[in-house]
Amino acid sequence: NAGVTQTPKFRVLKTGQSMTLLCAQDMNHEYMYWYRQDPGMGLRLIHYSVGEGTTAKGEVPDGYNVSRLKKQNFLLGLESAAPSQTSVYFCASSQSHPAQYFGPGTRLTVT
Amino acid sequence: DQQVKQNSPSLSVQEGRISILNCDYTNSMFDYFLWYKKYPAEGPTFLISISSIKDKNEDGRFTVFLNKSAKHLSLHIVPSQPGDSAVYFCAASSGTYKYIFGTGTRLKVLA
Numbered sequence: 001n002a003g004v005t006q007t008p009k010f011r012v013l014k015t016g017q018s019m020t021l022l023c024a025q026d027m028n029h030e031y032m033y034w035y036r037q038d039p040g041m042g043l044r045l046i047h048y049s050v051g052e053g054t055t056a057k058g059e060v061p062d063g064y065n066v067s068r069l070k071k072q073n074f075l076l077g078l079e080s081a082a083p084s085q086t087s088v089y090f091c092a093s094s095q096s097h098p099a100q101y102f103g104p105g106t107r108l109t110v111t
Numbered sequence: 112d113q114q115v116k117q118n119s120p121s122l123s124v125q126e127g128r129i130s131i132l133n134c135d136y137t138n139s140m141f142d143y144f145l146w147y148k149k150y151p152a153e154g155p156t157f158l159i160s161i162s163s164i165k166d167k168n169e170d171g172r173f174t175v176f177l178n179k180s181a182k183h184l185s186l187h188i189v190p191s192q193p194g195d196s197a198v199y200f201c202a203a204s205s206g207t208y209k210y211i212f213g214t215g216t217r218l219k220v221l222a
């Protein structure tokens with residue numbers, strides 16, 4: 001039972017490049033979330049999903065897209081990375097509201 | 112506009128004593144509050160929650176108090192242990208999946 005895993009752990013991108021962050025959970029949870037954490041700020045919700053095939057916008061969705069094609073996976077995409085997207089990204093899952101189980105994070109740097 | 116504020120960036124407490132972490136909010140529509148704990152290089156861990164219909168919730172060494180009139184909540188840890196040393200985030204919601212997080216308080220428990 002791995003809980004919530006995130007791939008990759010670290011990544012450096014050049015401005016304009018694209019990438020996908022993968023989140024996987026093995027707890028059969030319905031709800032999944034993507035957050036970002038920046039220095040001196042709390043976590044901010046990017047997008048979330050309340051079940052397979054559903055997605056919804058959070059607090060800071062601009063510049064990101066998500067997909068939940070399988071219940072256990074929640075993908076976060078950056079189509080054209082910008083330096084403002086340099087951050088630590090956390091995925092979380094839960095069987096109900098609120099988010100309870102977080103992954104270890106992905107540290108992304110956009111140069 | 113910081114709707115959830117943790118005004119103390121850090122706190123040091125002696126082992127065995129009480130740790131009190133504070134959180135203030137401005138939005139009177141918030142009706143559900145959470146505390147998370149975060150160790151370095153790990154994702155946050157859900158700790159305890161409280162609904163606005165209660166003024167206290169207890170779970171082992173952790174108690175959360177809610178003062179709605181003052182728009183203030185606090186997390187008490189008794190007795191504090193060195194393993195409690197972490198960053199603590201409070202978060203609030205107004206009945207949606209969107210939680211607003213505070214900026215965190217770093218707790219250091221001295222042995």
